[in-house]
Amino acid sequence: MDENLETMLNHIPSDELLKLDNQLCFALYVCSKEIIRKYKPLLDPLGLTYTSYITLLALWEEDNINVKDLGHRLYLDSGTLTPLLKKMETSGWIKRKRSVEDERNVFISLTEEGFALKEKASSIPRSLICSIPFEQGEGNAFDIIQSLHQLMHTITE
Amino acid sequence: MDENLETMLNHIPSDELLKLDNQLCFALYVCSKEIIRKYKPLLDPLGLTYTSYITLLALWEEDNINVKDLGHRLYLDSGTLTPLLKKMETSGWIKRKRSVEDERNVFISLTEEGFALKEKASSIPRSLICSIPFEQGEGNAFDIIQSLHQLMHTITE
DNA sequence: ATTTATTAAATTGAATCCAATTCAATTGAC
DNA sequence: GTCAATTGAATTGGATTCAATTTAATAAAT
Numbered sequence: 329m330d331e332n333l334e335t336m337l338n339h340i341p342s343d344e345l346l347k348l349d350n351q352l353c354f355a356l357y358v359c360s361k362e363i364i365r366k367y368k369p370l371l372d373p374l375g376l377t378y379t380s381y382i383t384l385l386a387l388w389e390e391d392n393i394n395v396k397d398l399g400h401r402l403y404l405d406s407g408t409l410t411p412l413l414k415k416m417e418t419s420g421w422i423k424r425k426r427s428v429e430d431e432r433n434v435f436i437s438l439t440e441e442g443f444a445l446k447e448k449a450s451s452i453p454r455s456l457i458c459s460i461p462f463e464q465g466e467g468n469a470f471d472i473i474q475s476l477h478q479l480m481h482t483i484t485e
Numbered sequence: 486m487d488e489n490l491e492t493m494l495n496h497i498p499s500d501e502l503l504k505l506d507n508q509l510c511f512a513l514y515v516c517s518k519e520i521i522r523k524y525k526p527l528l529d530p531l532g533l534t535y536t537s538y539i540t541l542l543a544l545w546e547e548d549n550i551n552v553k554d555l556g557h558r559l560y561l562d563s564g565t566l567t568p569l570l571k572k573m574e575t576s577g578w579i580k581r582k583r584s585v586e587d588e589r590n591v592f593i594s595l596t597e598e599g600f601a602l603k604e605k606a607s608s609i610p611r612s613l614i615c616s617i618p619f620e621q622g623e624g625n626a627f628d629i630i631q632s633l634h635q636l637m638h639t640i641t642e
Numbered sequence: 643a644t645t646t647a648t649t650a651a652a653t654t655g656a657a658t659c660c661a662a663t664t665c666a667a668t669t670g671a672c
Numbered sequence: 673g674t675c676a677a678t679t680g681a682a683t684t685g686g687a688t689t690c691a692a693t694t695t696a697a698t699a700a701a702t
Contacts, residue, residue: 476512
């Protein structure tokens with residue numbers, strides 16, 4: 329079995345390759361949506377959406393970062409981030425401040441409230457993982473995360 | 486190492502659990518978005534979006550299905566499907582027909598054009614998998630799909 | 643120095659998605 | 673048979689996302 333992937337694929341009929349359950353994209357898409365849905369009841373009480381949550385996760389690790397770098401970290405562009413960050417500023421969790429050295433840059437920093445939210449959010453990852461009834465012996469969350477990161481880097485070069 | 490997951494989690498500091506790269510949701514979310522982006526150049530020439538593509542995949546497997554069952558298959562609700570299916574009808578790929586036995590049901594069936602599109606789409610899965618430079622020895626697309634399906638079922642009960 | 647190119651954010655427009663509600667048809671309870 | 677509950681689609685409203693464009697600031701080229 330030392331044929332390469334391409335050769336291997338040519339031995340699989342197109343009909344099989346077109347089945348919904350054989351699409352990597354569909355499996356990712358469904359898992360992503362469904363797991364994000366699971367966060368909702370945990371985030372709602374904090375007034376957070378999924379996107380504002382991951383933005384805070386990024387800022388709790390690295391504060392005072394410009395929109396470009398934040399977007400690079402979160403795989404989001406300014407079209408998504410600008411309105412989100414404006415809302416988060418209104419909510420009082422972050423400040424947006426244009427750089428004086430280079431006025432093209434807008435730096436995002438946490439407010440006291442934004443930083444304090446970390447405490448309240450600290451139970452979320454545990455709650456979430458525990459809410460997923462992983463089978464014994466089945467690859468657990470950590471294993472899957474690792475595979476996905478490998479995939480993520482493979483996809484995005 | 487026969488402690489359960491919950492006990493294990495309690496030995497990991499909250500700070501570690503709150504890191505962006507340790508979130509299962511974020512890894513899924515990024516992989517999902519990035520891989521869907523990779524489809525765009527393949528789908529654009531056929532006039533398909535990602536959502537209409539997976540809808541056709543479902544219909545090529547099972548034609549003449551009502552909106553509810555289609556939604557169940559695709560993990561989408563009528564709020565998403567109704568406008569999508571109307572557009573796909575306008576494009577000439579499907580027909581929507583209200584059932585006479587039970588007028589609450591709308592059945593979706595492929596037109597000749599919709600069925601014929603399957604030929605043109607048949608190269609897409611191969612093109613896509615080949616466009617991802619999987620490392621030797623790394624889990625390949627098929628392995629990941631399998632893990633994700635397990636996860637999908639675990640998440641959605 | 644002036645012009646050109648590049649960069650970072652912001653804006654615009656289209657598509658997607660979900661949650662909640664509405665509406666019509668059907669089923670069930672009595 | 674009538675009223676209430678349920679069901680399947682459709683609708684509405686809000687949020688998210690990306691692609692493409694615009695604007696302003698800076699850097700580079702000549």
